Amino acid sequence: MIEAIVQFIGVLILLTAFEILAQSYIRPMINTVAIQSILLAVIMVITGILENRLDFIILAVLTIAVRGIAIPEVLKKDVKKHGIWVYREVGTRVPSLVIVGLILSIVGYVIYRAAFSVMQGDLPFILFLLGFLVIIAKKNALAQMVGYIVEENALLYAGITISHMPLILEAGIFLDLLALVLAGVILAAEKDYGVLELEELVG
Amino acid sequence: MYAEMLLLTPILASILCVVIPKTREAVSLISSIVCVFASLHVIGLKNEWFYIDTFSAVVLILIQSIYFLSVLYSLYFVRVVEKELFLRRRYYYALINLFAMSMSFSAMCRNLGLVWVGLEATTIVSALLIVLERNKASIEAAWRYILIASSGLGIALFSLILFHRVFGTLDWVNAGSNKALVVAALALIGFGTKVGLFPSHTWLPDAHGIAPPSVSAMLSATLLPVALLAYYKVFIPSCNPSVAYLTCFFGVTTALIAALLTIPQKKIKRLFAYSSMDVMGIATVGVGLSAFNPAVLKAVMLLLVIHAFSKASLFFTGGNVITALKTHDIEKFGLINRLPATGIAMIISALAVTGAPPFASFVAELIILSASLRFPALTALLSTAIVIAFLSINYHVVRMCFGEGEKVKLSVLADLAPLISCVVFVVISAVVLGGLM
Numbered sequence: 001m002i003e004a005i006v007q008f009i010g011v012l013i014l015l016t017a018f019e020i021l022a023q024s025y026i027r028p029m030i031n032t033v034a035i036q037s038i039l040l041a042v043i044m045v046i047t048g049i050l051e052n053r054l055d056f057i058i059l060a061v062l063t064i065a066v067r068g069i070a071i072p073e074v075l076k077k078d079v080k081k082h083g084i085w086v087y088r089e090v091g092t093r094v095p096s097l098v099i100v101g102l103i104l105s106i107v108g109y110v111i112y113r114a115a116f117s118v119m120q121g122d123l124p125f126i127l128f129l130l131g132f133l134v135i136i137a138k139k140n141a142l143a144q145m146v147g148y149i150v151e152e153n154a155l156l157y158a159g160i161t162i163s164h165m166p167l168i169l170e171a172g173i174f175l176d177l178l179a180l181v182l183a184g185v186i187l188a189a190e191k192d193y194g195v196l197e198l199e200e201l202v203g
Numbered sequence: 204m205y206a207e208m209l210l211l212t213p214i215l216a217s218i219l220c221v222v223i224p225k226t227r228e229a230v231s232l233i234s235s236i237v238c239v240f241a242s243l244h245v246i247g248l249k250n251e252w253f254y255i256d257t258f259s260a261v262v263l264i265l266i267q268s269i270y271f272l273s274v275l276y277s278l279y280f281v282r283v284v285e286k287e288l289f290l291r292r293r294y295y296y297a298l299i300n301l302f303a304m305s306m307s308f309s310a311m312c313r314n315l316g317l318v319w320v321g322l323e324a325t326t327i328v329s330a331l332l333i334v335l336e337r338n339k340a341s342i343e344a345a346w347r348y349i350l351i352a353s354s355g356l357g358i359a360l361f362s363l364i365l366f367h368r369v370f371g372t373l374d375w376v377n378a379g380s381n382k383a384l385v386v387a388a389l390a391l392i393g394f395g396t397k398v399g400l401f402p403s404h405t406w407l408p409d410a411h412g413i414a415p416p417s418v419s420a421m422l423s424a425t426l427l428p429v430a431l432l433a434y435y436k437v438f439i440p441s442c443n444p445s446v447a448y449l450t451c452f453f454g455v456t457t458a459l460i461a462a463l464l465t466i467p468q469k470k471i472k473r474l475f476a477y478s479s480m481d482v483m484g485i486a487t488v489g490v491g492l493s494a495f496n497p498a499v500l501k502a503v504m505l506l507l508v509i510h511a512f513s514k515a516s517l518f519f520t521g522g523n524v525i526t527a528l529k530t531h532d533i534e535k536f537g538l539i540n541r542l543p544a545t546g547i548a549m550i551i552s553a554l555a556v557t558g559a560p561p562f563a564s565f566v567a568e569l570i571i572l573s574a575s576l577r578f579p580a581l582t583a584l585l586s587t588a589i590v591i592a593f594l595s596i597n598y599h600v601v602r603m604c605f606g607e608g609e610k611v612k613l614s615v616l617a618d619l620a621p622l623i624s625c626v627v628f629v630v631i632s633a634v635v636l637g638g639l640m
Contacts, residue, residue: 115385116365128361135354144350151357158361163368167316171360174323178353181327185334185346 002050006043010123013039013157014105017130017150021101026142027079030072033146033153037067040153047160055169056160062169063156066176067149074183075142097137104129124158145182152179205244206253206311209263212237213270213304217297224293228278231296235271238303242267245311254313254376261504262310262425262432265511268627269424270303272620273417276519279616280417283526290331302328302421306429315363315373318433319356322397325426326352333414344413351406355396362389362437370440378440387446390437391453397430399480400487401457408464411476412531416522419472423479423518424511431483431507435490442494450491451581458484458588465595470531471521474599475514478556481592482510488585489571502570505635509564509628513555516624520549523618524603527611533599537606544618546604548625553600555628557593562628563635 016036023029041060048056108126131154134147152175159168216234220227245253246260255263277299281292290298305328309321326349334345363373365386370378396403411419438446461480468474489503523545524538525531538546555562568589575582 116368121365121368125361128357131357132354135350141346148350148353151354155357155360155364158364162364165316165364165367166373167314167320170320171316171323174320174327175353178323178327178349181330182346182349182353185330185342185349 002046006046009039009043010157013043013153014123014127014130017127017134018098018101020134020146020150021130021137022098026140027076029143029146030075030079033149034068034072036150036153037063040157041068043157044160051164053164059156059160059169059172062172062176063153067152067179071145071149071179071183075145078142097133100137101130101133104133121158121162124154124161127157128154130154145179148179148182152176205241206248206255208241209238209245209267209307209311210304212241213300213307217300217304220293220297220300224291227293227296228274231274231300232271232278234300235267235274235303238267238307239264239271242307248311249376252313252317253311255311258432258435258500258504259310261508262428263307265428265508266303266306266310266425269421269511269515270299272515272519272624273421274299275616275623276420276522276620277415277417279614279620280415280522280526283614284415290334295332298328298332299417299421302332302418306421306425309429310432313374313376315366315375315433315436318375318436319360319363322359322394322430322433323353323356325429326356326397329410329414329418329422329426332418333410341413344409348406348410351403352397355393355403357393358389358396359393359433362386362393365389366437366441375436375440380440380442382443382445383441384443384445384449387437387441388449390434390441391446391450394430394434394437395453395487398427398434398487399457399483400453401460401484404457404461404480407480408473408476411479411518412470412473416472416518416525419476419521420515420518423476424515427479427483428486428507428511431486431490434487438490438494444494447491447494450494451488451575451578454484454487454489454491455581455584455588456484457481457487458592459584460484462588462591462595465592465599468599469533471524471533471603472518472531474533474596475517475521478517478592478596479510479514481588482506482514482556484588485568485571485585486510488575488581489567492571492574495577496574499571499574502567502574505563506567506571508631509555509562509567512624512628512631513552513562513564516548516552516621516628517556519617519621519624520545520552523613523621526617527613533603535606536603537608538604540606541608541611542613543610544622545613548618548621549600550604551625551629552621553597555632557596558589559593559597561632561636563632566635566639 016032019032041063044056044060105126108129112122112125131147131151135144159165212234216230219230242264245255248255305321305324309318312318330345330349334341369383399407458481461477465477486503489499493500558564558568
């Protein structure tokens with residue numbers, strides 16, 4: 001029963017990733033990633049109680065505090081400051097991106113199952129690929145930041161479901177630190193030079 | 204005790220830089236000197252936390268030596284930067300110390316989770332160092348760097364999660380041996396991003412091109428080898444012929460593409476960045492070939508040592524050109540006439556980094572090439588990459604160094620770090636050649 005609930009929440013998390021891919025407004029994208037982080041925290045709490053792992057519970061608290069509340073709030077404040085973010089994201093072709101996301105999910109599932117037929121972890125693996133896609137495909141810094149948080153969620157999800165990895169709390173802390181640095185760079189850049197948009201991730 | 208010293212000294216120095224800003228330069232210099240000596244005493248250290256084999260020891264000594272040279276060069280460069288700085292000078296020195304510390308931590312740890320934490324910390328610290336100068340290009344380069352490097356390290360963390368599942372431990376020394384192709388492949392792509400391997404190398408020329416020369420030197424000469432060492436720690440337990448072929452494939456592709464990309468370069472530091480990518484590609488091929496012939500790993504270490512000192516020298520001399528002649532472009536400067544010490548150091552370093560005889564990098568590349576002879580296609584591609592990089596980089600450097608021009612006066616400090624670097628790799632080359640004869 002509990003396993004079914006965890007699986008169900010996992011599917012919800014995956015759906016939030018598709019919502020982020022499909023969304024061309026920045027503010028709903030940030031709200032969705034906050035919901036995704038909170039859903040992940042629920043899985044962490046359930047797994048932590050079942051496995052008697054305090055670090056998973058601490059990780060859940062951190063997940064809610066940093067990626068569920070703090071970073072989304074900072075990003076939303078930035079959206080308010082620059083009117084442009086409230087409107088549609090320029091230049092990303094959303095319909096084709098959703099199709100690419102679907103194809104990527106199927107390919108990811110097949111590859112993962114072929115490599116690890118008995119091992120759980122296909123959902124986090126697909127989520128990770130979708131996070132990667134958000135970073136590559138979206139052009140503005142705030143959307144890429146959302147993609148980074150999706151990736152981070154996927155990694156922590158994998159850490160608690162695939163191997164119950166030790167040091168996952170430490171990894172989570174460092175991933176959060178990097179997320180804060182990313183947010184800091186965006187804020188600093190936009191304060192001085194306006195919106196940070198990169199045509200591509202190639203110099 | 205010495206291992207702890209390598210971690211605690213830079214942390215203490217960072218705190219002092221922030222708390223007592225006036226001491227930032229002296230404290231950082233002393234910290235780097237202490238670390239150089241400490242690194243010589245940790246070779247062979249094996250305990251619950253650290254495992255310092257020959258490869259780790261070589262990388263550790265490189266980190267501390269380049270840390271010292273970079274702080275020495277910073278004494279000149281940070282003073283002469285005219286534009287408004289993104290960070291205050293005290294934070295710059297604090298972060299340089301922390302950058303060295305996080306690389307040392309990653310190189311020393313036996314737990315792969317901690318190795319990853321160390322590398323992630325290097326991204327956090329170095330991203331702030333790249334944006335020393337307050338301009339949009341710096342911030343965009345830093346953004347690209349953090350985003351690509353963190354995505355790569357995300358893939359690396361995924362590989363470690365699978366590693367833990369497959370091997371039941373994160374201790375690479377006691378992991379045993381398991382033919383885990385997917386784990387190694389993900390680690391290659393993940394850590395490879397930090398090594399600068401194709402196709403996720405795009406952050407490298409940007410970050411190296413924009414960062415201050417002292418930071419470019421640390422990124423190129425030490426961070427890339429630290430990331431290669433991290434991959435090596437996954438490569439050893441999961442090694443099988445398929446993993447070795449994959450490693451060689453990524454390595455040779457990177458070397459070839461980087462060599463080709465050096466040809467049209469117009470900016471001094473981007474040229475040197477692509478040269479780093481080329482050398483790391485060759486070193487990655489060496490790591491792959493070490494699966495068939497473990498002796499090749501010694502050639503990889505030798506290549507990394509010569510590359511570290513010669514590349515640091517190239518970035519420092521590039522910094523001298525930027526500050527003295529106020530340009531980032533590759534032009535006919537006549538450096539030999541205008542900045543004689545800088546020009547000579549640049550020519551010698553370029554020859555060493557491209558594997559010209561009699562430098563030890565020539566011997567190292569020769570050993571890697573001869574080990575690749577069992578795969579003729581690999582030998583052909585690798586030798587093509589080496590020849591193209593040699594001709595292209597030296598052509599650009601010769602263009603900058605020869606010609607007419609009036610002498611420009613530079614501070615003694617500007618030439619000190621590149622000249623020390625040159626002396627070190629010339630002495631190492633002489634010792635290696637002496638040993639061979």
